[in-house]
Amino acid sequence: MRKICLSLFVVFFSWTLTGCWAGRELNQRAFVTAVAFDLAQPENESNPGAPGNGRNKEDKTETKQAVSAQEKLEISLQIPKPDQVAGEEGGGGGGGGEKAFLVLSATADSFLNGVLQIQQQLDRELFFGHVRLIMIGEDLAKEVGIERVVDFANRWFQIQRMSRLAVVQGRAEEVLSMAPPIGQSTSAYILNLISPSSGSSLIYISDLGKYNVYQADDGIDPVLPRVKKGKTSIETGGAAIIKDGKLAGWLTPYETRALDILQNEYQESNYVIASPLHPEDLIVIGLVKAGSVYRIKKEGRSFRVKIEISGSFETREFSGDYGPADLEAKDLEKRVAAKVRQEAEATIGRAQAVAADIFGIGRMIKARYPKDWQKLDWAAEFSKLPIEVTVDMRWSQTIRRLGR
Amino acid sequence: MRQKKERFITIRQTVLLIICFSIGGGILYLPNTAAKVLQSGGWLWIFGVGLLVILSGLITAFLIRMFPEDTLVELSQKLLGKPLGIAVSLMLILFFFSFVPLEVRILQELVNISILQQAPFWFVGGLFLLTLAYAASQNIKSIVYVNELLMEIALGVGLVVTVLAWQHFDPVHLLPVFGESRINPAHFREELGVAYIYTGFPVIFFLVPYLKLPQKVVKATFIGTAFLTLIYTFFTLTVLGVFGYKETLNLTYPGLELAKSVNLETVILERLDLVLIVSWISAIFTTCLVSYFFTALSISKLCGFKSHSLVAWALAPLTYYLSTLFTNYFVWKEYSAYLGFFALLVTVLLPAILLIAALIKRRSIQGNQ
Numbered sequence: 001m002r003k004i005c006l007s008l009f010v011v012f013f014s015w016t017l018t019g020c021w022a023g024r025e026l027n028q029r030a031f032v033t034a035v036a037f038d039l040a041q042p043e044n045e046s047n048p049g050a051p052g053n054g055r056n057k058e059d060k061t062e063t064k065q066a067v068s069a070q071e072k073l074e075i076s077l078q079i080p081k082p083d084q085v086a087g088e089e090g091g092g093g094g095g096g097g098e099k100a101f102l103v104l105s106a107t108a109d110s111f112l113n114g115v116l117q118i119q120q121q122l123d124r125e126l127f128f129g130h131v132r133l134i135m136i137g138e139d140l141a142k143e144v145g146i147e148r149v150v151d152f153a154n155r156w157f158q159i160q161r162m163s164r165l166a167v168v169q170g171r172a173e174e175v176l177s178m179a180p181p182i183g184q185s186t187s188a189y190i191l192n193l194i195s196p197s198s199g200s201s202l203i204y205i206s207d208l209g210k211y212n213v214y215q216a217d218d219g220i221d222p223v224l225p226r227v228k229k230g231k232t233s234i235e236t237g238g239a240a241i242i243k244d245g246k247l248a249g250w251l252t253p254y255e256t257r258a259l260d261i262l263q264n265e266y267q268e269s270n271y272v273i274a275s276p277l278h279p280e281d282l283i284v285i286g287l288v289k290a291g292s293v294y295r296i297k298k299e300g301r302s303f304r305v306k307i308e309i310s311g312s313f314e315t316r317e318f319s320g321d322y323g324p325a326d327l328e329a330k331d332l333e334k335r336v337a338a339k340v341r342q343e344a345e346a347t348i349g350r351a352q353a354v355a356a357d358i359f360g361i362g363r364m365i366k367a368r369y370p371k372d373w374q375k376l377d378w379a380a381e382f383s384k385l386p387i388e389v390t391v392d393m394r395w396s397q398t399i400r401r402l403g404r
Numbered sequence: 405m406r407q408k409k410e411r412f413i414t415i416r417q418t419v420l421l422i423i424c425f426s427i428g429g430g431i432l433y434l435p436n437t438a439a440k441v442l443q444s445g446g447w448l449w450i451f452g453v454g455l456l457v458i459l460s461g462l463i464t465a466f467l468i469r470m471f472p473e474d475t476l477v478e479l480s481q482k483l484l485g486k487p488l489g490i491a492v493s494l495m496l497i498l499f500f501f502s503f504v505p506l507e508v509r510i511l512q513e514l515v516n517i518s519i520l521q522q523a524p525f526w527f528v529g530g531l532f533l534l535t536l537a538y539a540a541s542q543n544i545k546s547i548v549y550v551n552e553l554l555m556e557i558a559l560g561v562g563l564v565v566t567v568l569a570w571q572h573f574d575p576v577h578l579l580p581v582f583g584e585s586r587i588n589p590a591h592f593r594e595e596l597g598v599a600y601i602y603t604g605f606p607v608i609f610f611l612v613p614y615l616k617l618p619q620k621v622v623k624a625t626f627i628g629t630a631f632l633t634l635i636y637t638f639f640t641l642t643v644l645g646v647f648g649y650k651e652t653l654n655l656t657y658p659g660l661e662l663a664k665s666v667n668l669e670t671v672i673l674e675r676l677d678l679v680l681i682v683s684w685i686s687a688i689f690t691t692c693l694v695s696y697f698f699t700a701l702s703i704s705k706l707c708g709f710k711s712h713s714l715v716a717w718a719l720a721p722l723t724y725y726l727s728t729l730f731t732n733y734f735v736w737k738e739y740s741a742y743l744g745f746f747a748l749l750v751t752v753l754l755p756a757i758l759l760i761a762a763l764i765k766r767r768s769i770q771g772n773q
Contacts, residue, residue: 013531020520021520021522021523021527022520022521022522022523154654156518157518160675161664161665162665162667209572209661209665210572210662212651212654213646213647213648213651216647216648216650216651216652216654217577217648217650218650226659233476262764278449360576361577364576366579366580367444367576367579367580368579370584
């Protein structure tokens with residue numbers, strides 16, 4: 001009897017060893033790699049296949065249902081075509097320059113309703129565990145806001161906090177449908193462009209997790225990287241300022257670079273400055289290190305902020321007929337400092353103009369003066385907050401060639 | 405006459421048993437509770453409760469050092485008489501047992517979140533309980549060794565995730581140090597719920613007859629409870645420092661979200677949350693195993709059974725039924741708060757009463773002599 005029981009026990013447990021329940025084969029799944037959100041366009045709703053809206057009939061299938069006044073979102077999903085991807089990787093080629101991905105769109109009042117519509121025309125189950133990029137169109141970011149859009153991502157366990165968020169200047173779906181110049185997938189291409197591995201400091205690095213933390217915190221407003229459709233390619237650089245969950249304004253690539261310094265997230269970048277010897281000549285310097293320290297001073301009921309930026313640079317290119325040996329270090333340092341300060345002040349001005357504290361000064365005040373913080377109307381206070389910027393730059397790198 | 409037990413459990417194994425019983429599913433949502441209680445200073449609250457638990461642990465250890473041959477079942481009857489002693493034993497049995505359905509429910513959620521999304525409770529919870537009943541029907545030696553192995557893996561992974569998350573740590577999130585307001589009385593139940601996560605040391609009530617060096621039980625308890633306090637404080641501090649308390653309040657399992665935030669793109673393992681979940685299932689298993697084993701052992705002792713194996717198997721259907729009562733997050737979160745209240749009774753009040761009874765008894769014996 002004991003042996004029979006034991007045998008039954010072993011047989012029962014061996015059945016569970018596969019660790020599967022409701023398992024689904026890879027070829028039964030459609031892996032979504034990127035999601036784009038736009039504000040639904042009335043003309044598209046009445047005429048889904050209208051030309052000039054950036055849609056490629058071959059790569060993109062429209063699912064338009066009767067649209068009510070409430071339905072606002074146009075949801076686009078990018079899904080790699082497994083046969084195309086495998087073909088190109090194997091050297092066989094997908095054939096005829098066909099895109100290695102598919103973009104499917106739907107218009108709905110919520111993300112999941114959109115997914116439901118798209119799912120109706122796919123024989124594979126949509127899987128969102130590999131979503132690495134969420135792009136939001138400018139109109140939607142301005143009118144509806146980011147919060148409404150990322151709600152599904154925050155509630156769905158499949159989606160990672162590390163998924164990148166970006167605001168598209170223009171329509172997100174158009175960018176998602178563009179073929180990348182290198183590689184097979186737009187999402188992977190954009191992802192590389194707006195990741196720290198891009199090596200560019202003209203972009204702002206953020207993800208869903210960082211956005212959520214900044215959005216939840218008092219005294220700081222989030223910033224998201226900007227993506228836009230160029231004439232022939234996808235362009236990055238610059239950033240979107242988010243205020244109360246909505247797009248409030250844009251930062252240029254150089255202002256974004258200054259923001260990186262002001263948030264102590266700076267990566268190396270080149271600056272072009274006028275030569276101290278001959279103002280018509282240019283010197284390209286590489287700012288290899290930069291960071292900032294905030295000094296907050298309480299004066300009566302108001303506050304005064306001093307931001308001390310410091311860093312080091314090296315000279316990389318001279319347009320004039322001379323080299324580093326001909327320059328006075330102090331003169332060069334002053335010019336570099338002036339350039340960095342000018343960009344920093346422009347960024348601060350831009351943020352104050354839209355009353356968005358993208359530097360987290362309010363958060364610092366809340367931490368140090370919690371009682372004063374409760375009495376502050378920070379948005380109004382920040383716009384007129386006196387912020388002084390000082391910059392100290394050091395020419396500190398080794399030099400390979402002294403003269404011309 | 406009672407048989408003399410083999411004494412084989414070392415101090416290290418005692419410490420690990422205390423930790424095993426304490427660290428389960430609760431730590432994954434602990435920072436959320438801490439943030440509710442004291443906002444940005446939530447980690448201080450955890451540390452403060454930890455100090456109280458260390459003190460209670462030491463009182464308990466001093467008490468049981470006086471009775472190195474007895475488990476609580478015998479000790480309480482000696483000190484309080486048979487009826488009260490049985491009542492105390494039943495209370496402790498209930499205390500140990502009450503953790504199992506809750507942990508099984510948390511395990512089900514973790515499995516559904518990331519591994520087997522559609523697996524029903526009868527499959528996940530049922531198999532887990534069968535494994536648990538089988539493991540708990542073994543002798544204490546096996547329990548100790550299994551715990552030793554599994555807990556070290558879970559702790560290792562948990563520590564790696566926590567340390568890696570410091571890449572996102574921002575100290576400004578921890579200010580003001582004492583939170584924005586005083587402790588909120590409206591969150592009284594959450595405050596008590598925090599106590600529940602520390603409740604590992606009552607295992608020594610049953611361990612002392614098996615300890616190699618029973619006189620070292622005070623040292624083992626101190627190390628165990630102090631280690632727990634440090635782990636919980638460090639973990640809560642990290643979560644609050646990474647997310648800030650406002651975002652932490654939005655998260656059901658801040659511990660899991662912490663693992664989801666860790667970026668290891670250049671390393672083979674990109675999804676650290678899955679690694680954490682897999683290893684944390686073993687942490688939940690050890691918590692359940694210890695509580696389940698001591699429940700079965702105490703019942704068998706109380707009823708005078710020779711072996712606890714049958715009790716262990718018999719408890720499985722009851723545990724399964726109780727687990728099914730926790731239909732959603734809000735239900736089991738409320739239950740965990742009540743459990744915290746119960747834990748306070750068992751870990752603070754009970755040892756104090758027993759110690760007073762022991763001291764009175766000792767004095768009366770000395771008086772008679």
